[in-house]
C-alpha cells in the first residue's frame with residue numbers, strides 16, 4: 559500500500575511511504591519512508607529511510623521531525 563502526499567521537512571521534497579502487512583505475526587504494518595528522488599542536499603538524509611512497524615506512518619521514530627502532511 560502506497561501513501562502519497564508526504565513532504566520532507568528538511569528539503570521540501572516529496573516522500574513515498576510504503577506499508578507492508580504481515581498477516582501472521584506483526585500487529586502493525588512495516589513501513590518504509592524515503593525521498594521519491596534523492597535530494598542533492600537534505601539535512602534529514604541521515605534519518606531516512608524511516609523504517610519500522612507502527613499503526614500509522616506518523617508514529618514511526620523521527621516521523622515528527624521528517625514528515626509534513628499538507629493541509
Ligand SMILES: [Zn+2]
Pocket residue numbers: 566567568569570571593597600601602603
Ligand atoms: Zn529531505
